Amino acid sequence: MPSRFFRRRWNESRGDEFDGWGHSVWYFEVGEDGWPVRQIEAYDDGPVLRYGPGHGEDQYGGLGQASLDDADEDWNSYTIARDAFERVWDSAGE
Template sequence: MWYFETDDEGWPVRQVELYDVGRLLRYGPGRSEDRYGSLGQARLYDSDEGWSTFEITEVEFERAWRTYDE
């Protein structure tokens, strides 16, 4: 499961990646990449796809983001 926080133009600002095997990766200010991956480098609003069905609340994103610290 991947979570993205984007700016007004659709560029990823923060990103959380949760994997079935229990690994959690987090990218954002101060940590844009590591040996496993990096913060997304493509606008999420570039296509005609209906991304609105995948939108989550700020609370849901923050919950996933904080999981990294627990």
């Protein structure tokens, strides 16, 4: 199975010193095993964070440490096309 791509809005705060960034939209590329390969976190009032090969973590967070193939949560309704993910990924790297 090739990579899959997701976009999901979180209307919850971070609960840390960066809480002022507001809510966020998260984008994921996951591999065949369901684990994140690349991830973008776009905060309403803050930065856009980008994690992936060569940059797995920083002082703000890191690449997800859980499979999105969790039986307790269905991610199918959050599926997006590869090109939609790539546009955000490319713009986050600027």
